[in-house]
Amino acid sequence: MPTAAEQHGVVEAAGCVLWRRAHDGEGIEVCLVHRPKYDDWSWPKGKLHDGETPADAAVREVREETGMACRLGAPLSTARYLVRDRPKVVHYWAAEALGGHFQPNGEVDALRWLTPPEARALLTHPLNRPLLDEALATLEGVA
Template sequence: MSPGPGPGPGPGPEARGTVRAAGCVLWRPAPDGGGVEVCLVHRPRWDDWSHPKGKIKRGEDPLAAAVREVLEETGHHCAPGARLPTARYVVDGRPKEVAYWAAEATGGAFEANDEVDRLLWLSPGEALVRLTQPRDRDQLTALLDTLPRT
């Protein structure tokens, strides 16, 4: 048996220095009926375009955190779907893990705030080009693989 906290909720990864976060690749049917649109958010602090995501609160379920972050950052409610690949990278010298889900937007309206000042609904091709971090493209590609072909 190994010492230390296990992989469950609570202090586990944080105790080892890993920042835990969760988010969604938010999508909706395109208004013209031709496929889907993907939501990207602009974070002025980093001047980047990304999927809505944020840190998991102590004791919070990762999926609940992802849905909460979508609402906080986009103003949209969502219906989570398939689990997408986890992103792993280093920020300010600390490892970070972001759990992602596909999520269909079910209603709401965006209002700019301190964390997110702009939101775009883009075709998947436009979103692939707009995403600032190449690692975020993996989740978008995975989302497209989960959606039914029309």
């Protein structure tokens, strides 16, 4: 069933630049997911359910796509673009992974924890790279 926003032509979604402290204690790692339907590497994200807030959707989508619980941090830029001639709006946050276990599923078949430079190189869509920079700026002093 389409959400209220979709009924007005706008597809609304939410996601996160998910991060954790590196196991070696040196810096952070960020999480990218592979979506076989699009054969791309991106941030975990997905459409809002009807009546769901963007923040709640972001947390739910991270859990569904990565198996990770997370704590939302700073809000990041909102992405706006067209998908099949319809406007799409994606709300993003930096989010710290609190733990969990990845299981491949129908939407995501692989997950990688990468250093920021590795993630930048692997991201499929150029519009996702500025979100990495923005998230890292919010984490200065954390990692």
